[in-house]
Amino acid sequence: xxxxxxxxxxxxxxxxxxxxxxxxxxxxxxxxxxxxxxxxxxxxxxxxxxxxxxxxxxxxxxxxxxxxxxxxxxxxxxxxxxxxxxxxxxxxxxxxxxxxxxxxxxxxxxxxxxxxxxxxxxxxxxxxxxxxxxxxxxxxxxxxxxxxxxxxxxxxxxxxxxxxxxxxxxxxxxxxxxxxxxxxxxxxxxxxxxxxxxxxxxxxxxxxxxxxxxxxxxxxxxxxxxxxxxxxxxxxxxxxxxxxxxxxxxxxxxxxxxxxxxxxxxxxxxxxxx
Amino acid sequence: xxxxxxxxxxxxxxxxxxxxxxxxxxxxxxxxxxxxxxxxxxxxxxxxxxxxxxxxxxxxxxxxxxxxxxxxxxxxxxxxxxxxxxxxxxxxxxxxxxxxxxxxxxxxxxxxxxxxxxxxxxxxxxxxxxxxxxxxxxxxxxxxxxxxxxxxxxxxxxxxxxxxxxxxxxxxxxxxxxxxxxxxxxxxxxxxxxxxxxxxxxxx
Numbered sequence: 001x002x003x004x005x006x007x008x009x010x011x012x013x014x015x016x017x018x019x020x021x022x023x024x025x026x027x028x029x030x031x032x033x034x035x036x037x038x039x040x041x042x043x044x045x046x047x048x049x050x051x052x053x054x055x056x057x058x059x060x061x062x063x064x065x066x067x068x069x070x071x072x073x074x075x076x077x078x079x080x081x082x083x084x085x086x087x088x089x090x091x092x093x094x095x096x097x098x099x100x101x102x103x104x105x106x107x108x109x110x111x112x113x114x115x116x117x118x119x120x121x122x123x124x125x126x127x128x129x130x131x132x133x134x135x136x137x138x139x140x141x142x143x144x145x146x147x148x149x150x151x152x153x154x155x156x157x158x159x160x161x162x163x164x165x166x167x168x169x170x171x172x173x174x175x176x177x178x179x180x181x182x183x184x185x186x187x188x189x190x191x192x193x194x195x196x197x198x199x200x201x202x203x204x205x206x207x208x209x210x211x212x213x214x215x216x217x218x219x220x221x222x223x224x225x226x227x228x229x230x231x232x233x234x235x236x237x238x239x240x241x242x243x244x245x246x247x248x249x250x251x252x253x254x255x256x257x258x259x260x261x262x263x264x265x266x267x268x269x270x271x272x273x274x
Numbered sequence: 275x276x277x278x279x280x281x282x283x284x285x286x287x288x289x290x291x292x293x294x295x296x297x298x299x300x301x302x303x304x305x306x307x308x309x310x311x312x313x314x315x316x317x318x319x320x321x322x323x324x325x326x327x328x329x330x331x332x333x334x335x336x337x338x339x340x341x342x343x344x345x346x347x348x349x350x351x352x353x354x355x356x357x358x359x360x361x362x363x364x365x366x367x368x369x370x371x372x373x374x375x376x377x378x379x380x381x382x383x384x385x386x387x388x389x390x391x392x393x394x395x396x397x398x399x400x401x402x403x404x405x406x407x408x409x410x411x412x413x414x415x416x417x418x419x420x421x422x423x424x425x426x427x428x429x430x431x432x433x434x435x436x437x438x439x440x441x442x443x444x445x446x447x448x449x450x451x452x453x454x455x456x457x458x459x460x461x462x463x464x465x466x467x468x469x470x471x472x473x474x475x476x477x478x
Contacts, residue, residue: 162359162362163356163359164359164360164361164362167360167411170325170326170327170352171348171373171374171415172345172347172348182362185362
């Protein structure tokens with residue numbers, strides 16, 4: 001009974017997520033630039049039926065800007081976490097299955113990357129990679145793989161000590177065959193859950209780096225830029241440019257996070273029957 | 275000739291005491307040797323050394339005068355004590371069996387493996403049911419020697435008898451060498467042509 005409920009919940013969440021993604025992307029693509037341009041006559045309007053999120057100091061509609069910004073954030077988040085997850089699985093398997101010195105080097109690199117605060121590292125990498133969308137993508141992709149790589153390394157080490165792997169070897173199977181048939185089926189769920197749980201991280205990092213002014217250029221309607229601009233008006237009593245886009249971002253992140261957790265519970269053999 | 279262990283010594287690390295010291299075992303094809311000892315005398319370690327799961331610290335394991343092959347299907351197959359750990363929990367049992375070759379109908383019948391079990395996951399079967407799969411898997415690989423490490427300890431007596439019957443029949447038919455590890459002296463006497471008592475060996 002509960003299994004059905006969790007499945008149903010997961011399917012429902014996935015459908016909602018898919019619809020939101022499509023809506024945000026469609027919004028982002030379909031909104032013409034003129035719509036966002038706005039006019040000074042409309043500046044600093046609080047939320048109203050014609051402008052549900054209000055307008056900013058330049059008279060631009062914040063709802064449209066938020067969604068346009070989110071579509072950029074989602075692209076960055078998706079691309080960066082996908083690249084990061086692939087790095088993680090390669091490093092994880094390489095470290096656990098390779099020679100001892102490979103494991104040592106990989107662990108050292110993981111410790112090094114994890115030892116530096118993410119935000120600073122992303123700023124440095126994105127700055128040296130030429131800033132903008134490209135710099136951000138490289139920065140986020142290069143910093144988010146560590147914990148997943150460590151998880152996968154541990155998983156591979158634990159799997160390799162299992163008797164059924166030893167039996168498989170004695171039945172004449174090669175290491176490659178064992179990797180594909182015995183190890184990967186155990187690793188794929190970790191990979192997908194890790195990927196989905198990485199997405200909100202990546203989106204938040206993109207927003208925070210743009211907020212600090214090291215990420216996307218100011219003319220791009222990114223969520224971090226909107227929040228960064230809104231800080232200046234907060235003391236003047238303009239609460240909506242900070243609250244509503246920020247809230248939208250938090251909601252989206254929570255939704256993705258919840259999706260990842262539901263998936264984790266469903267794919268984990270120890271809780272799959274609950 | 276046959277499968278022999280020469281002056282086999284083993285310990286897990288230099289700080290730990292010897293588990294086996296200068297142990298000698300020989301089994302020819304067609305022979306059935308029972309290794310008997312109480313818990314903690316290194317029965318499982320000895321079987322793992324003989325099957326090539328562990329490397330001896332001193333001495334060597336020889337198959338017809340040569341070391342065990344490192345690649346390909348090992349002619350010495352071992353059936354482990356815990357069947358639930360010897361199968362991949364994410365595989366259906368059909369796949370577990372097919373890992374060692376194509377399914378043989380008569381093998382399923384002999385071991386009392388029901389067709390419906392083939393499409394289940396290991397979690398959904400009991401230890402005794404799983405052990406039949408492990409024995410069948412080891413026999414289907416076409417090995418020349420079979421090492422059974424307490425394979426029937428968790429089974430009720432009727433199933434024990436049933437499984438040993440099949441193993442002994444198959445070993446006789448294919449002229450296999452058999453090593454059976456057991457706690458049970460009566461079982462050892464019943465199935466084996468020779469008994470090696472590890473308590474009599476010089477193990478400190």
